[in-house]
Amino acid sequence: MTAETPQHAAAPAPGPAPVRAASRALAPDLARGLMLLLIVLSNTGFHLWKATHGPSGWQPVDGGWLDHAVQFTMITTLDLRVYPLFAFLFGYGMTQLYLRQTSTGTSGRGAVELLRRRSLLLIVIGLAHATLLMAGDIVGYYGLLSLALGWLFLRRSDRALKWWIGIGAALLIFGALEPLVSATLNGELGSLGDAGAEPGAEAYAAGDPSWLGAAGTRLESGLFVTFVAAPLSLVGGGFTVFLLGFWAARRRILEEPGRHLPLLRRTAVIGIAIGWLGALPAALAHIGALDVPDDAQSESGALGLLRDVTGNAAGLGYVAALALFVHWWTRRPKRRGARAVTALSAVGKRSLSCYLTHSLLFAPLLAAWGLGLGAHLTSSTMALVAVGVWLVTVAGAYALERAGRRGPVEAVLRRLMYRP
Secondary structure: OOOOOOOOOOOOOOOOOOOOHHHOOHHHHHHHHHHHHHHHHHOHHHHOOOOOEOOOOOOEOOOOHHHHHHHHHHHHHOOOOHHHHHHHHHHHHHHHHHHHHHHOOOOHHHHHHHHHHHHHHHHHHHHHHHHHOOOOOOHHHHHHHHHHHHHHHOOOOHHHHHHHHHHHHHHHHHHHHHHHHHHHHOOOHHHOOOOOOOOHHHHHOOOOOOHHHHHHHHHHHHHHHHHHHHHHHHHOOOOHHHHHHHHHHHOOOOOOHHHHHHHHHHHHHHHHHHHHHHHHHHHHHHOOOOOOOHHHHOOOOHHHHHHHHHHHHHHHHHHHHHHHHHHHHHOOOOOOOHHHHHHHHHHHHOHHHHHHHHHHHHHHHHOOOOOOHHHOOOHHHHHHHHHHHHHHHHHHHHHHHHHOOOOHHHHHHHHHHOOO
């Protein structure tokens, strides 16, 4: 032994290492798999580029009774209700990754650095997705949120998390109720909002016959969503559901739902009830069953604000309901539908690949610069196409699961995240 070689040299700290697939819990993956169906359905209105959109700029107003039934259902159960579900699962997954890394010896700072690298990669993927295929990308949006919230909160105490969850909830409720109360006191509730604003569907540029022209619009929309809308949501309390995902992951609520049944039952019943009832006035007004001024139905109108703030409760309710289903299903002596559950969770394990595949199938098929079929579909037929596209990804994910292979995008992301 030489003088240059100490007898008890300190071993280098272990670096970040990928998680083994066998250690994944069923509930989060099952929730992500179903979430992708809800997302692809909620985006259908933006692909109907020849339809007449309502004052909110989201759902079309034309079509027959079946189309109106589909629009009513989507407004009540999906619009602005799926993104909170995504935010919760995103925050939950971040904390899962952080805890797995630190449990294997990675330092807290090293785990946060790994997640920071992941967030930056997601921002790049999101902007590329928005530019090439779909302006309504949410990957870049949540990539930026995770970049900020991971740095600020992942290593905070439970007490700090609870305080900030309370502050965020207060900001969300105040941001929605303050204009409603002010307009009501001034007798101007019906005029709150702007029905003349550009419909949100225009940002998708699905009706542009030039792919290059549409790409320019989509890039502009993607940059706005990622670098303007995401920071603004932080100021307005949009981080609340994200932090609830942090808090729930620390308690392994989705991995061990049997230990949290009372909480899950209350959240499912109360959350879904608040979410659906909060969107009901907007849905009734959309189909003409409720006489409400167009301004009130717009995105910044009274019904839009009510639908927005109650959507967070619905998203949490959906997560709780899925956790209860997993608890019930895994305790059955005969687990019927095991293949369907496996296929759905396989989509959840490859959620990023499947999400991008939706656009890869949708855009060339429906956009004016592609085959242009979006001009000939209605809300009901578009919903059928959306379900069909989702089923294609289910079949692909199930095939990859049986072959023991990851999703292609997940494989690339994993390689870049865990680079030496």
